[in-house]
Amino acid sequence: MNKTPKPKIILTSGKRKTAIARATVRAGQGRIRINKIPLEIYEPEIARNKIMEPLLQLDEKIWKQLDINIKVAGGGFMGQAEAVRTSIARALIKWTKSRHVKTVLTEYDRTMIAGDPRRKEPKKFGGPGARARDQKSYR
Secondary structure (H helix, E strand, O other): OOOOOOOOEEEEEEEEOOEEEEEEEEEOOOOEEEOOEEHHHOOOHHHHHHHHHHHHHOOHHHHOOEEEEEEEEOOOHHHHHHHHHHHHHHHHHHHHOOHHHHHHHHHHOOHHHHOOOOOOOOOOOOOOOOOOOOOOOOO
């Protein structure tokens, strides 16, 4: 019985505030899609530039042989962009299994791999937000 080898697929995720991105990486021609939209036409431009950071730090031949599909949900457009960026960086490290790739990305920006634990503080009673209180007037 001849077993054909399974194609190598890697799943990674990235989080930022309330945004969660899930990346699926497989061998391909360098296509990167976010919610089925190619990265080249992803809007807004500032978010696209943020997403491209891990790719620009590394040699093109590393990621030009990969297809990366990302599904992202929750949060605002910038939180989503940073979640996608984290998932791409983690996927490239996992795919290459290279210490060099990890050090290059870490030296550029550690939050690309480590993530940011800050979350919104819960609202309390007696005011409109976590710390702000209702004002009172004595007249």
